[in-house]
Amino acid sequence: MELRSVEELMDLLYAGRKAAAREGAGRRADPCDHALRTAALLRRRRPADKELQVAGLVLGAGGLLGPGDGAGARAAVRAARAADAVRGLLGERVFRLVRQQASAGDGRAVRALDEDALTLRLAEEEARARGVGDTAGAGVLEDWRTVLELVAARNAPLGAVD
Structure with a gap:
């Protein structure tokens, strides 16, 4: 699935939040x-x-794109799926950053990451280590709409109209 607009991406992320809420507290992290x-x-x-920043925001979206395999799919599969979905919307750099997370499953691959991809990987691991409930300073999803729109606009083909 290719996401074609920031609105589609926001809808997907909100759907993930609703699904996590339906599963109940403690089932899995939102x-x-x-x-x-x-x-x-x-x-x-x-x-x-x-x-x-946007790469960090969309990294987990791949788990929301596959029917029924969100929680069970391997992290590499989810990252690859997310990268493919946002490539046209958010551009090659976001695609590359997210895609590199798909291939960084072992120590050798992690060492091969470029500085930006490593920074993303470390932030993602730190966010996981902080755990559920520690959202201090994280804000809300709607706070990121403008940033997503900015990145999408920078990567839109010349002359493209929404």
Whole structure:
């Protein structure tokens, strides 16, 4: 599935939040909360790098794109799925950053990550380690709409109209 608009991406992320709420507290971490924590960590570390922040926000979206396999799919499959889905909307750099997470399953692959992809990986791991309930400073999903629109606009083909 290819996401064609920021609205589609936001709808997908909100759907993930609703699905996690339906499963109940303690069943599994809300992928939206994890994405918000990751993006917020990246915003603090690299405030000017909107594409890196957005990569952190969408990294977990791949688990929401496959029917019935969101929680069970391997992280690499989910990352690859997310990268493919946002490539046309958010551009090659976001695609590359998210896609590299799909191939970084072992120590050798992690060492091969470029600096930005490693920063993303470390923020994602730190956000996971903080766990459910630690959303201090992460904000809400709607706070990220403008940043997503900015990155999407930067990557839109010349002359493209919504």
